[in-house]
Amino acid sequence: MNYRAYDGFFQDDELDNLSWAPHVGAREFVVAFVKPVFDVNNFRPAAHLYFAVMGRLFGENFPPWMTPIFALHLLNGLLVFALARKMGMALWHALAGAAFFTWSAGAFDAYWKPMYVFDLLCTTFCLGSILLYAHRRFVLSFAAFWIAYKSKELAVMLPLVLLAWEHWFGERRYARVLPFLLVSLSFGLQGLLRNPNTDNEYTFRFTWKALTATVPFYARRFLLFRGSGLWLAGLLMVRDRRIWFGLLAAGCFVSPLLFLPGRLYVAYAYLPLACATIAVTAAASRFRPVWLWLVLILWMPFNLTEARHFQHAKLAADDEVFAFVDTVNRWVAKNPSIRTFVYDGVPPSFHHWGVTAAWNIAHHGLNMPAYFSGWPEAENALANENVAYGAWNTKANRIELALRTKR
Helix, strand or coil: CCCCHHHHHHHHHHHHHHHHHHHHCCCHHHHHHHHHCCCCCCCCHHHHHHHHHHHHHHCCCCCCHHHHHHHHHHHHHHHHHHHHCCCCCCHHHHHHHHHHHHHHCHHHHHHHHHHHHHHHHHHHHHHHHHHHHHHHHHHHHHHHHHHHCCCCHHHHHHHHHHHHHHHEEEECCCCHHHHCCCCCCHHHHHHHHHCCCCCCCCCCCCCCHHHHHHHHHHHHCCCCCCCHHHHHCCCCCCCCCCHHHHHHHHHHCHHHEEEEEEECCHHHEEEEEEEEHHHHHHCCCCCCHHHHHHHHHHHHHHHHHHHHHHHHHHHHHHHHHHHHHHHHHHHHHHHHCCEEEEEEECCCCCCCHHHHHHHHHHHHCCCCCCCCCHHHHHHHHHHHHHHHEEEECCCCCEEEEEEEEEC
């Protein structure tokens, strides 16, 4: 279903991480992992380690990057299954829930692009933490929670989910959740007070206007048509604490995303989708499993059609970026002494940090300047040094590079 992901290539954020993560030392990773401090630079050591290791092993050879991504996605499907079984759902119901989550194109990017290893790992360790807590492995559960947060900050909501588990399925000994809550509160307050993003796409917008953008976007992710996620609210009428738990968990994990209208990404729905799957599976467990599998069979053609649309769009964008990066690599191999790059135009949806990253990767170094032709720095570079000048040919989908000598 997803084998063509191996034919893809990196996008700008992935190239950016690839340009610097392999150069970070082990000590920096360890310090960042253990320190109980919000990182203003968005360094997520548990997930950035993937870029460090894979970058050192494979560089820009893209296909090997996808195997760990698929393995993590399948592992998360297994965790959904294990959690459903722990909550008392029958074997074939739990398998159907895992199948729905694993096959769903609702959070397509999460298992198609290496950039979203952050979301995959956060989901792995959030689900793992819940499962370990359910099995009374509280220390291991806390360790999984810590790794989840060090993969992505969305895990800060996990203690509320554990509190719900303790209330509905535990012994209501809420003190067990206290260490989780204290860590969450600490990181949450630090994130709000130390967040350097005061007026950009990373800024929280606690407004109605923000909700009008985010709610329809994420509501569509459940069944891939408008408002399908909102239908889940109807399950609250069913008196089943398993349903309530799944819905509460999905609501907790999606709630921070609802106030980030500048960051609307399909992959961000991955963890909420896993939790919503638990709720729906619990609701479906009231019926014979054959009916649930029949619904899955009827839904699959629509799901596959949507997945193919996403695949074609991703591969087309990846082909354009590959054409850009490959040309830069070959040009630098012939002109290694040229350290500055001035460019006019890039592939659609490709940003300046991707260009800078590609230029640095081609030189196997850091801090190599790359300037858009309209910037003052570009004018200064063209006047005072020899530079590589690239112009993106939109019709041919390629970049044309030439040496420009100083004026």
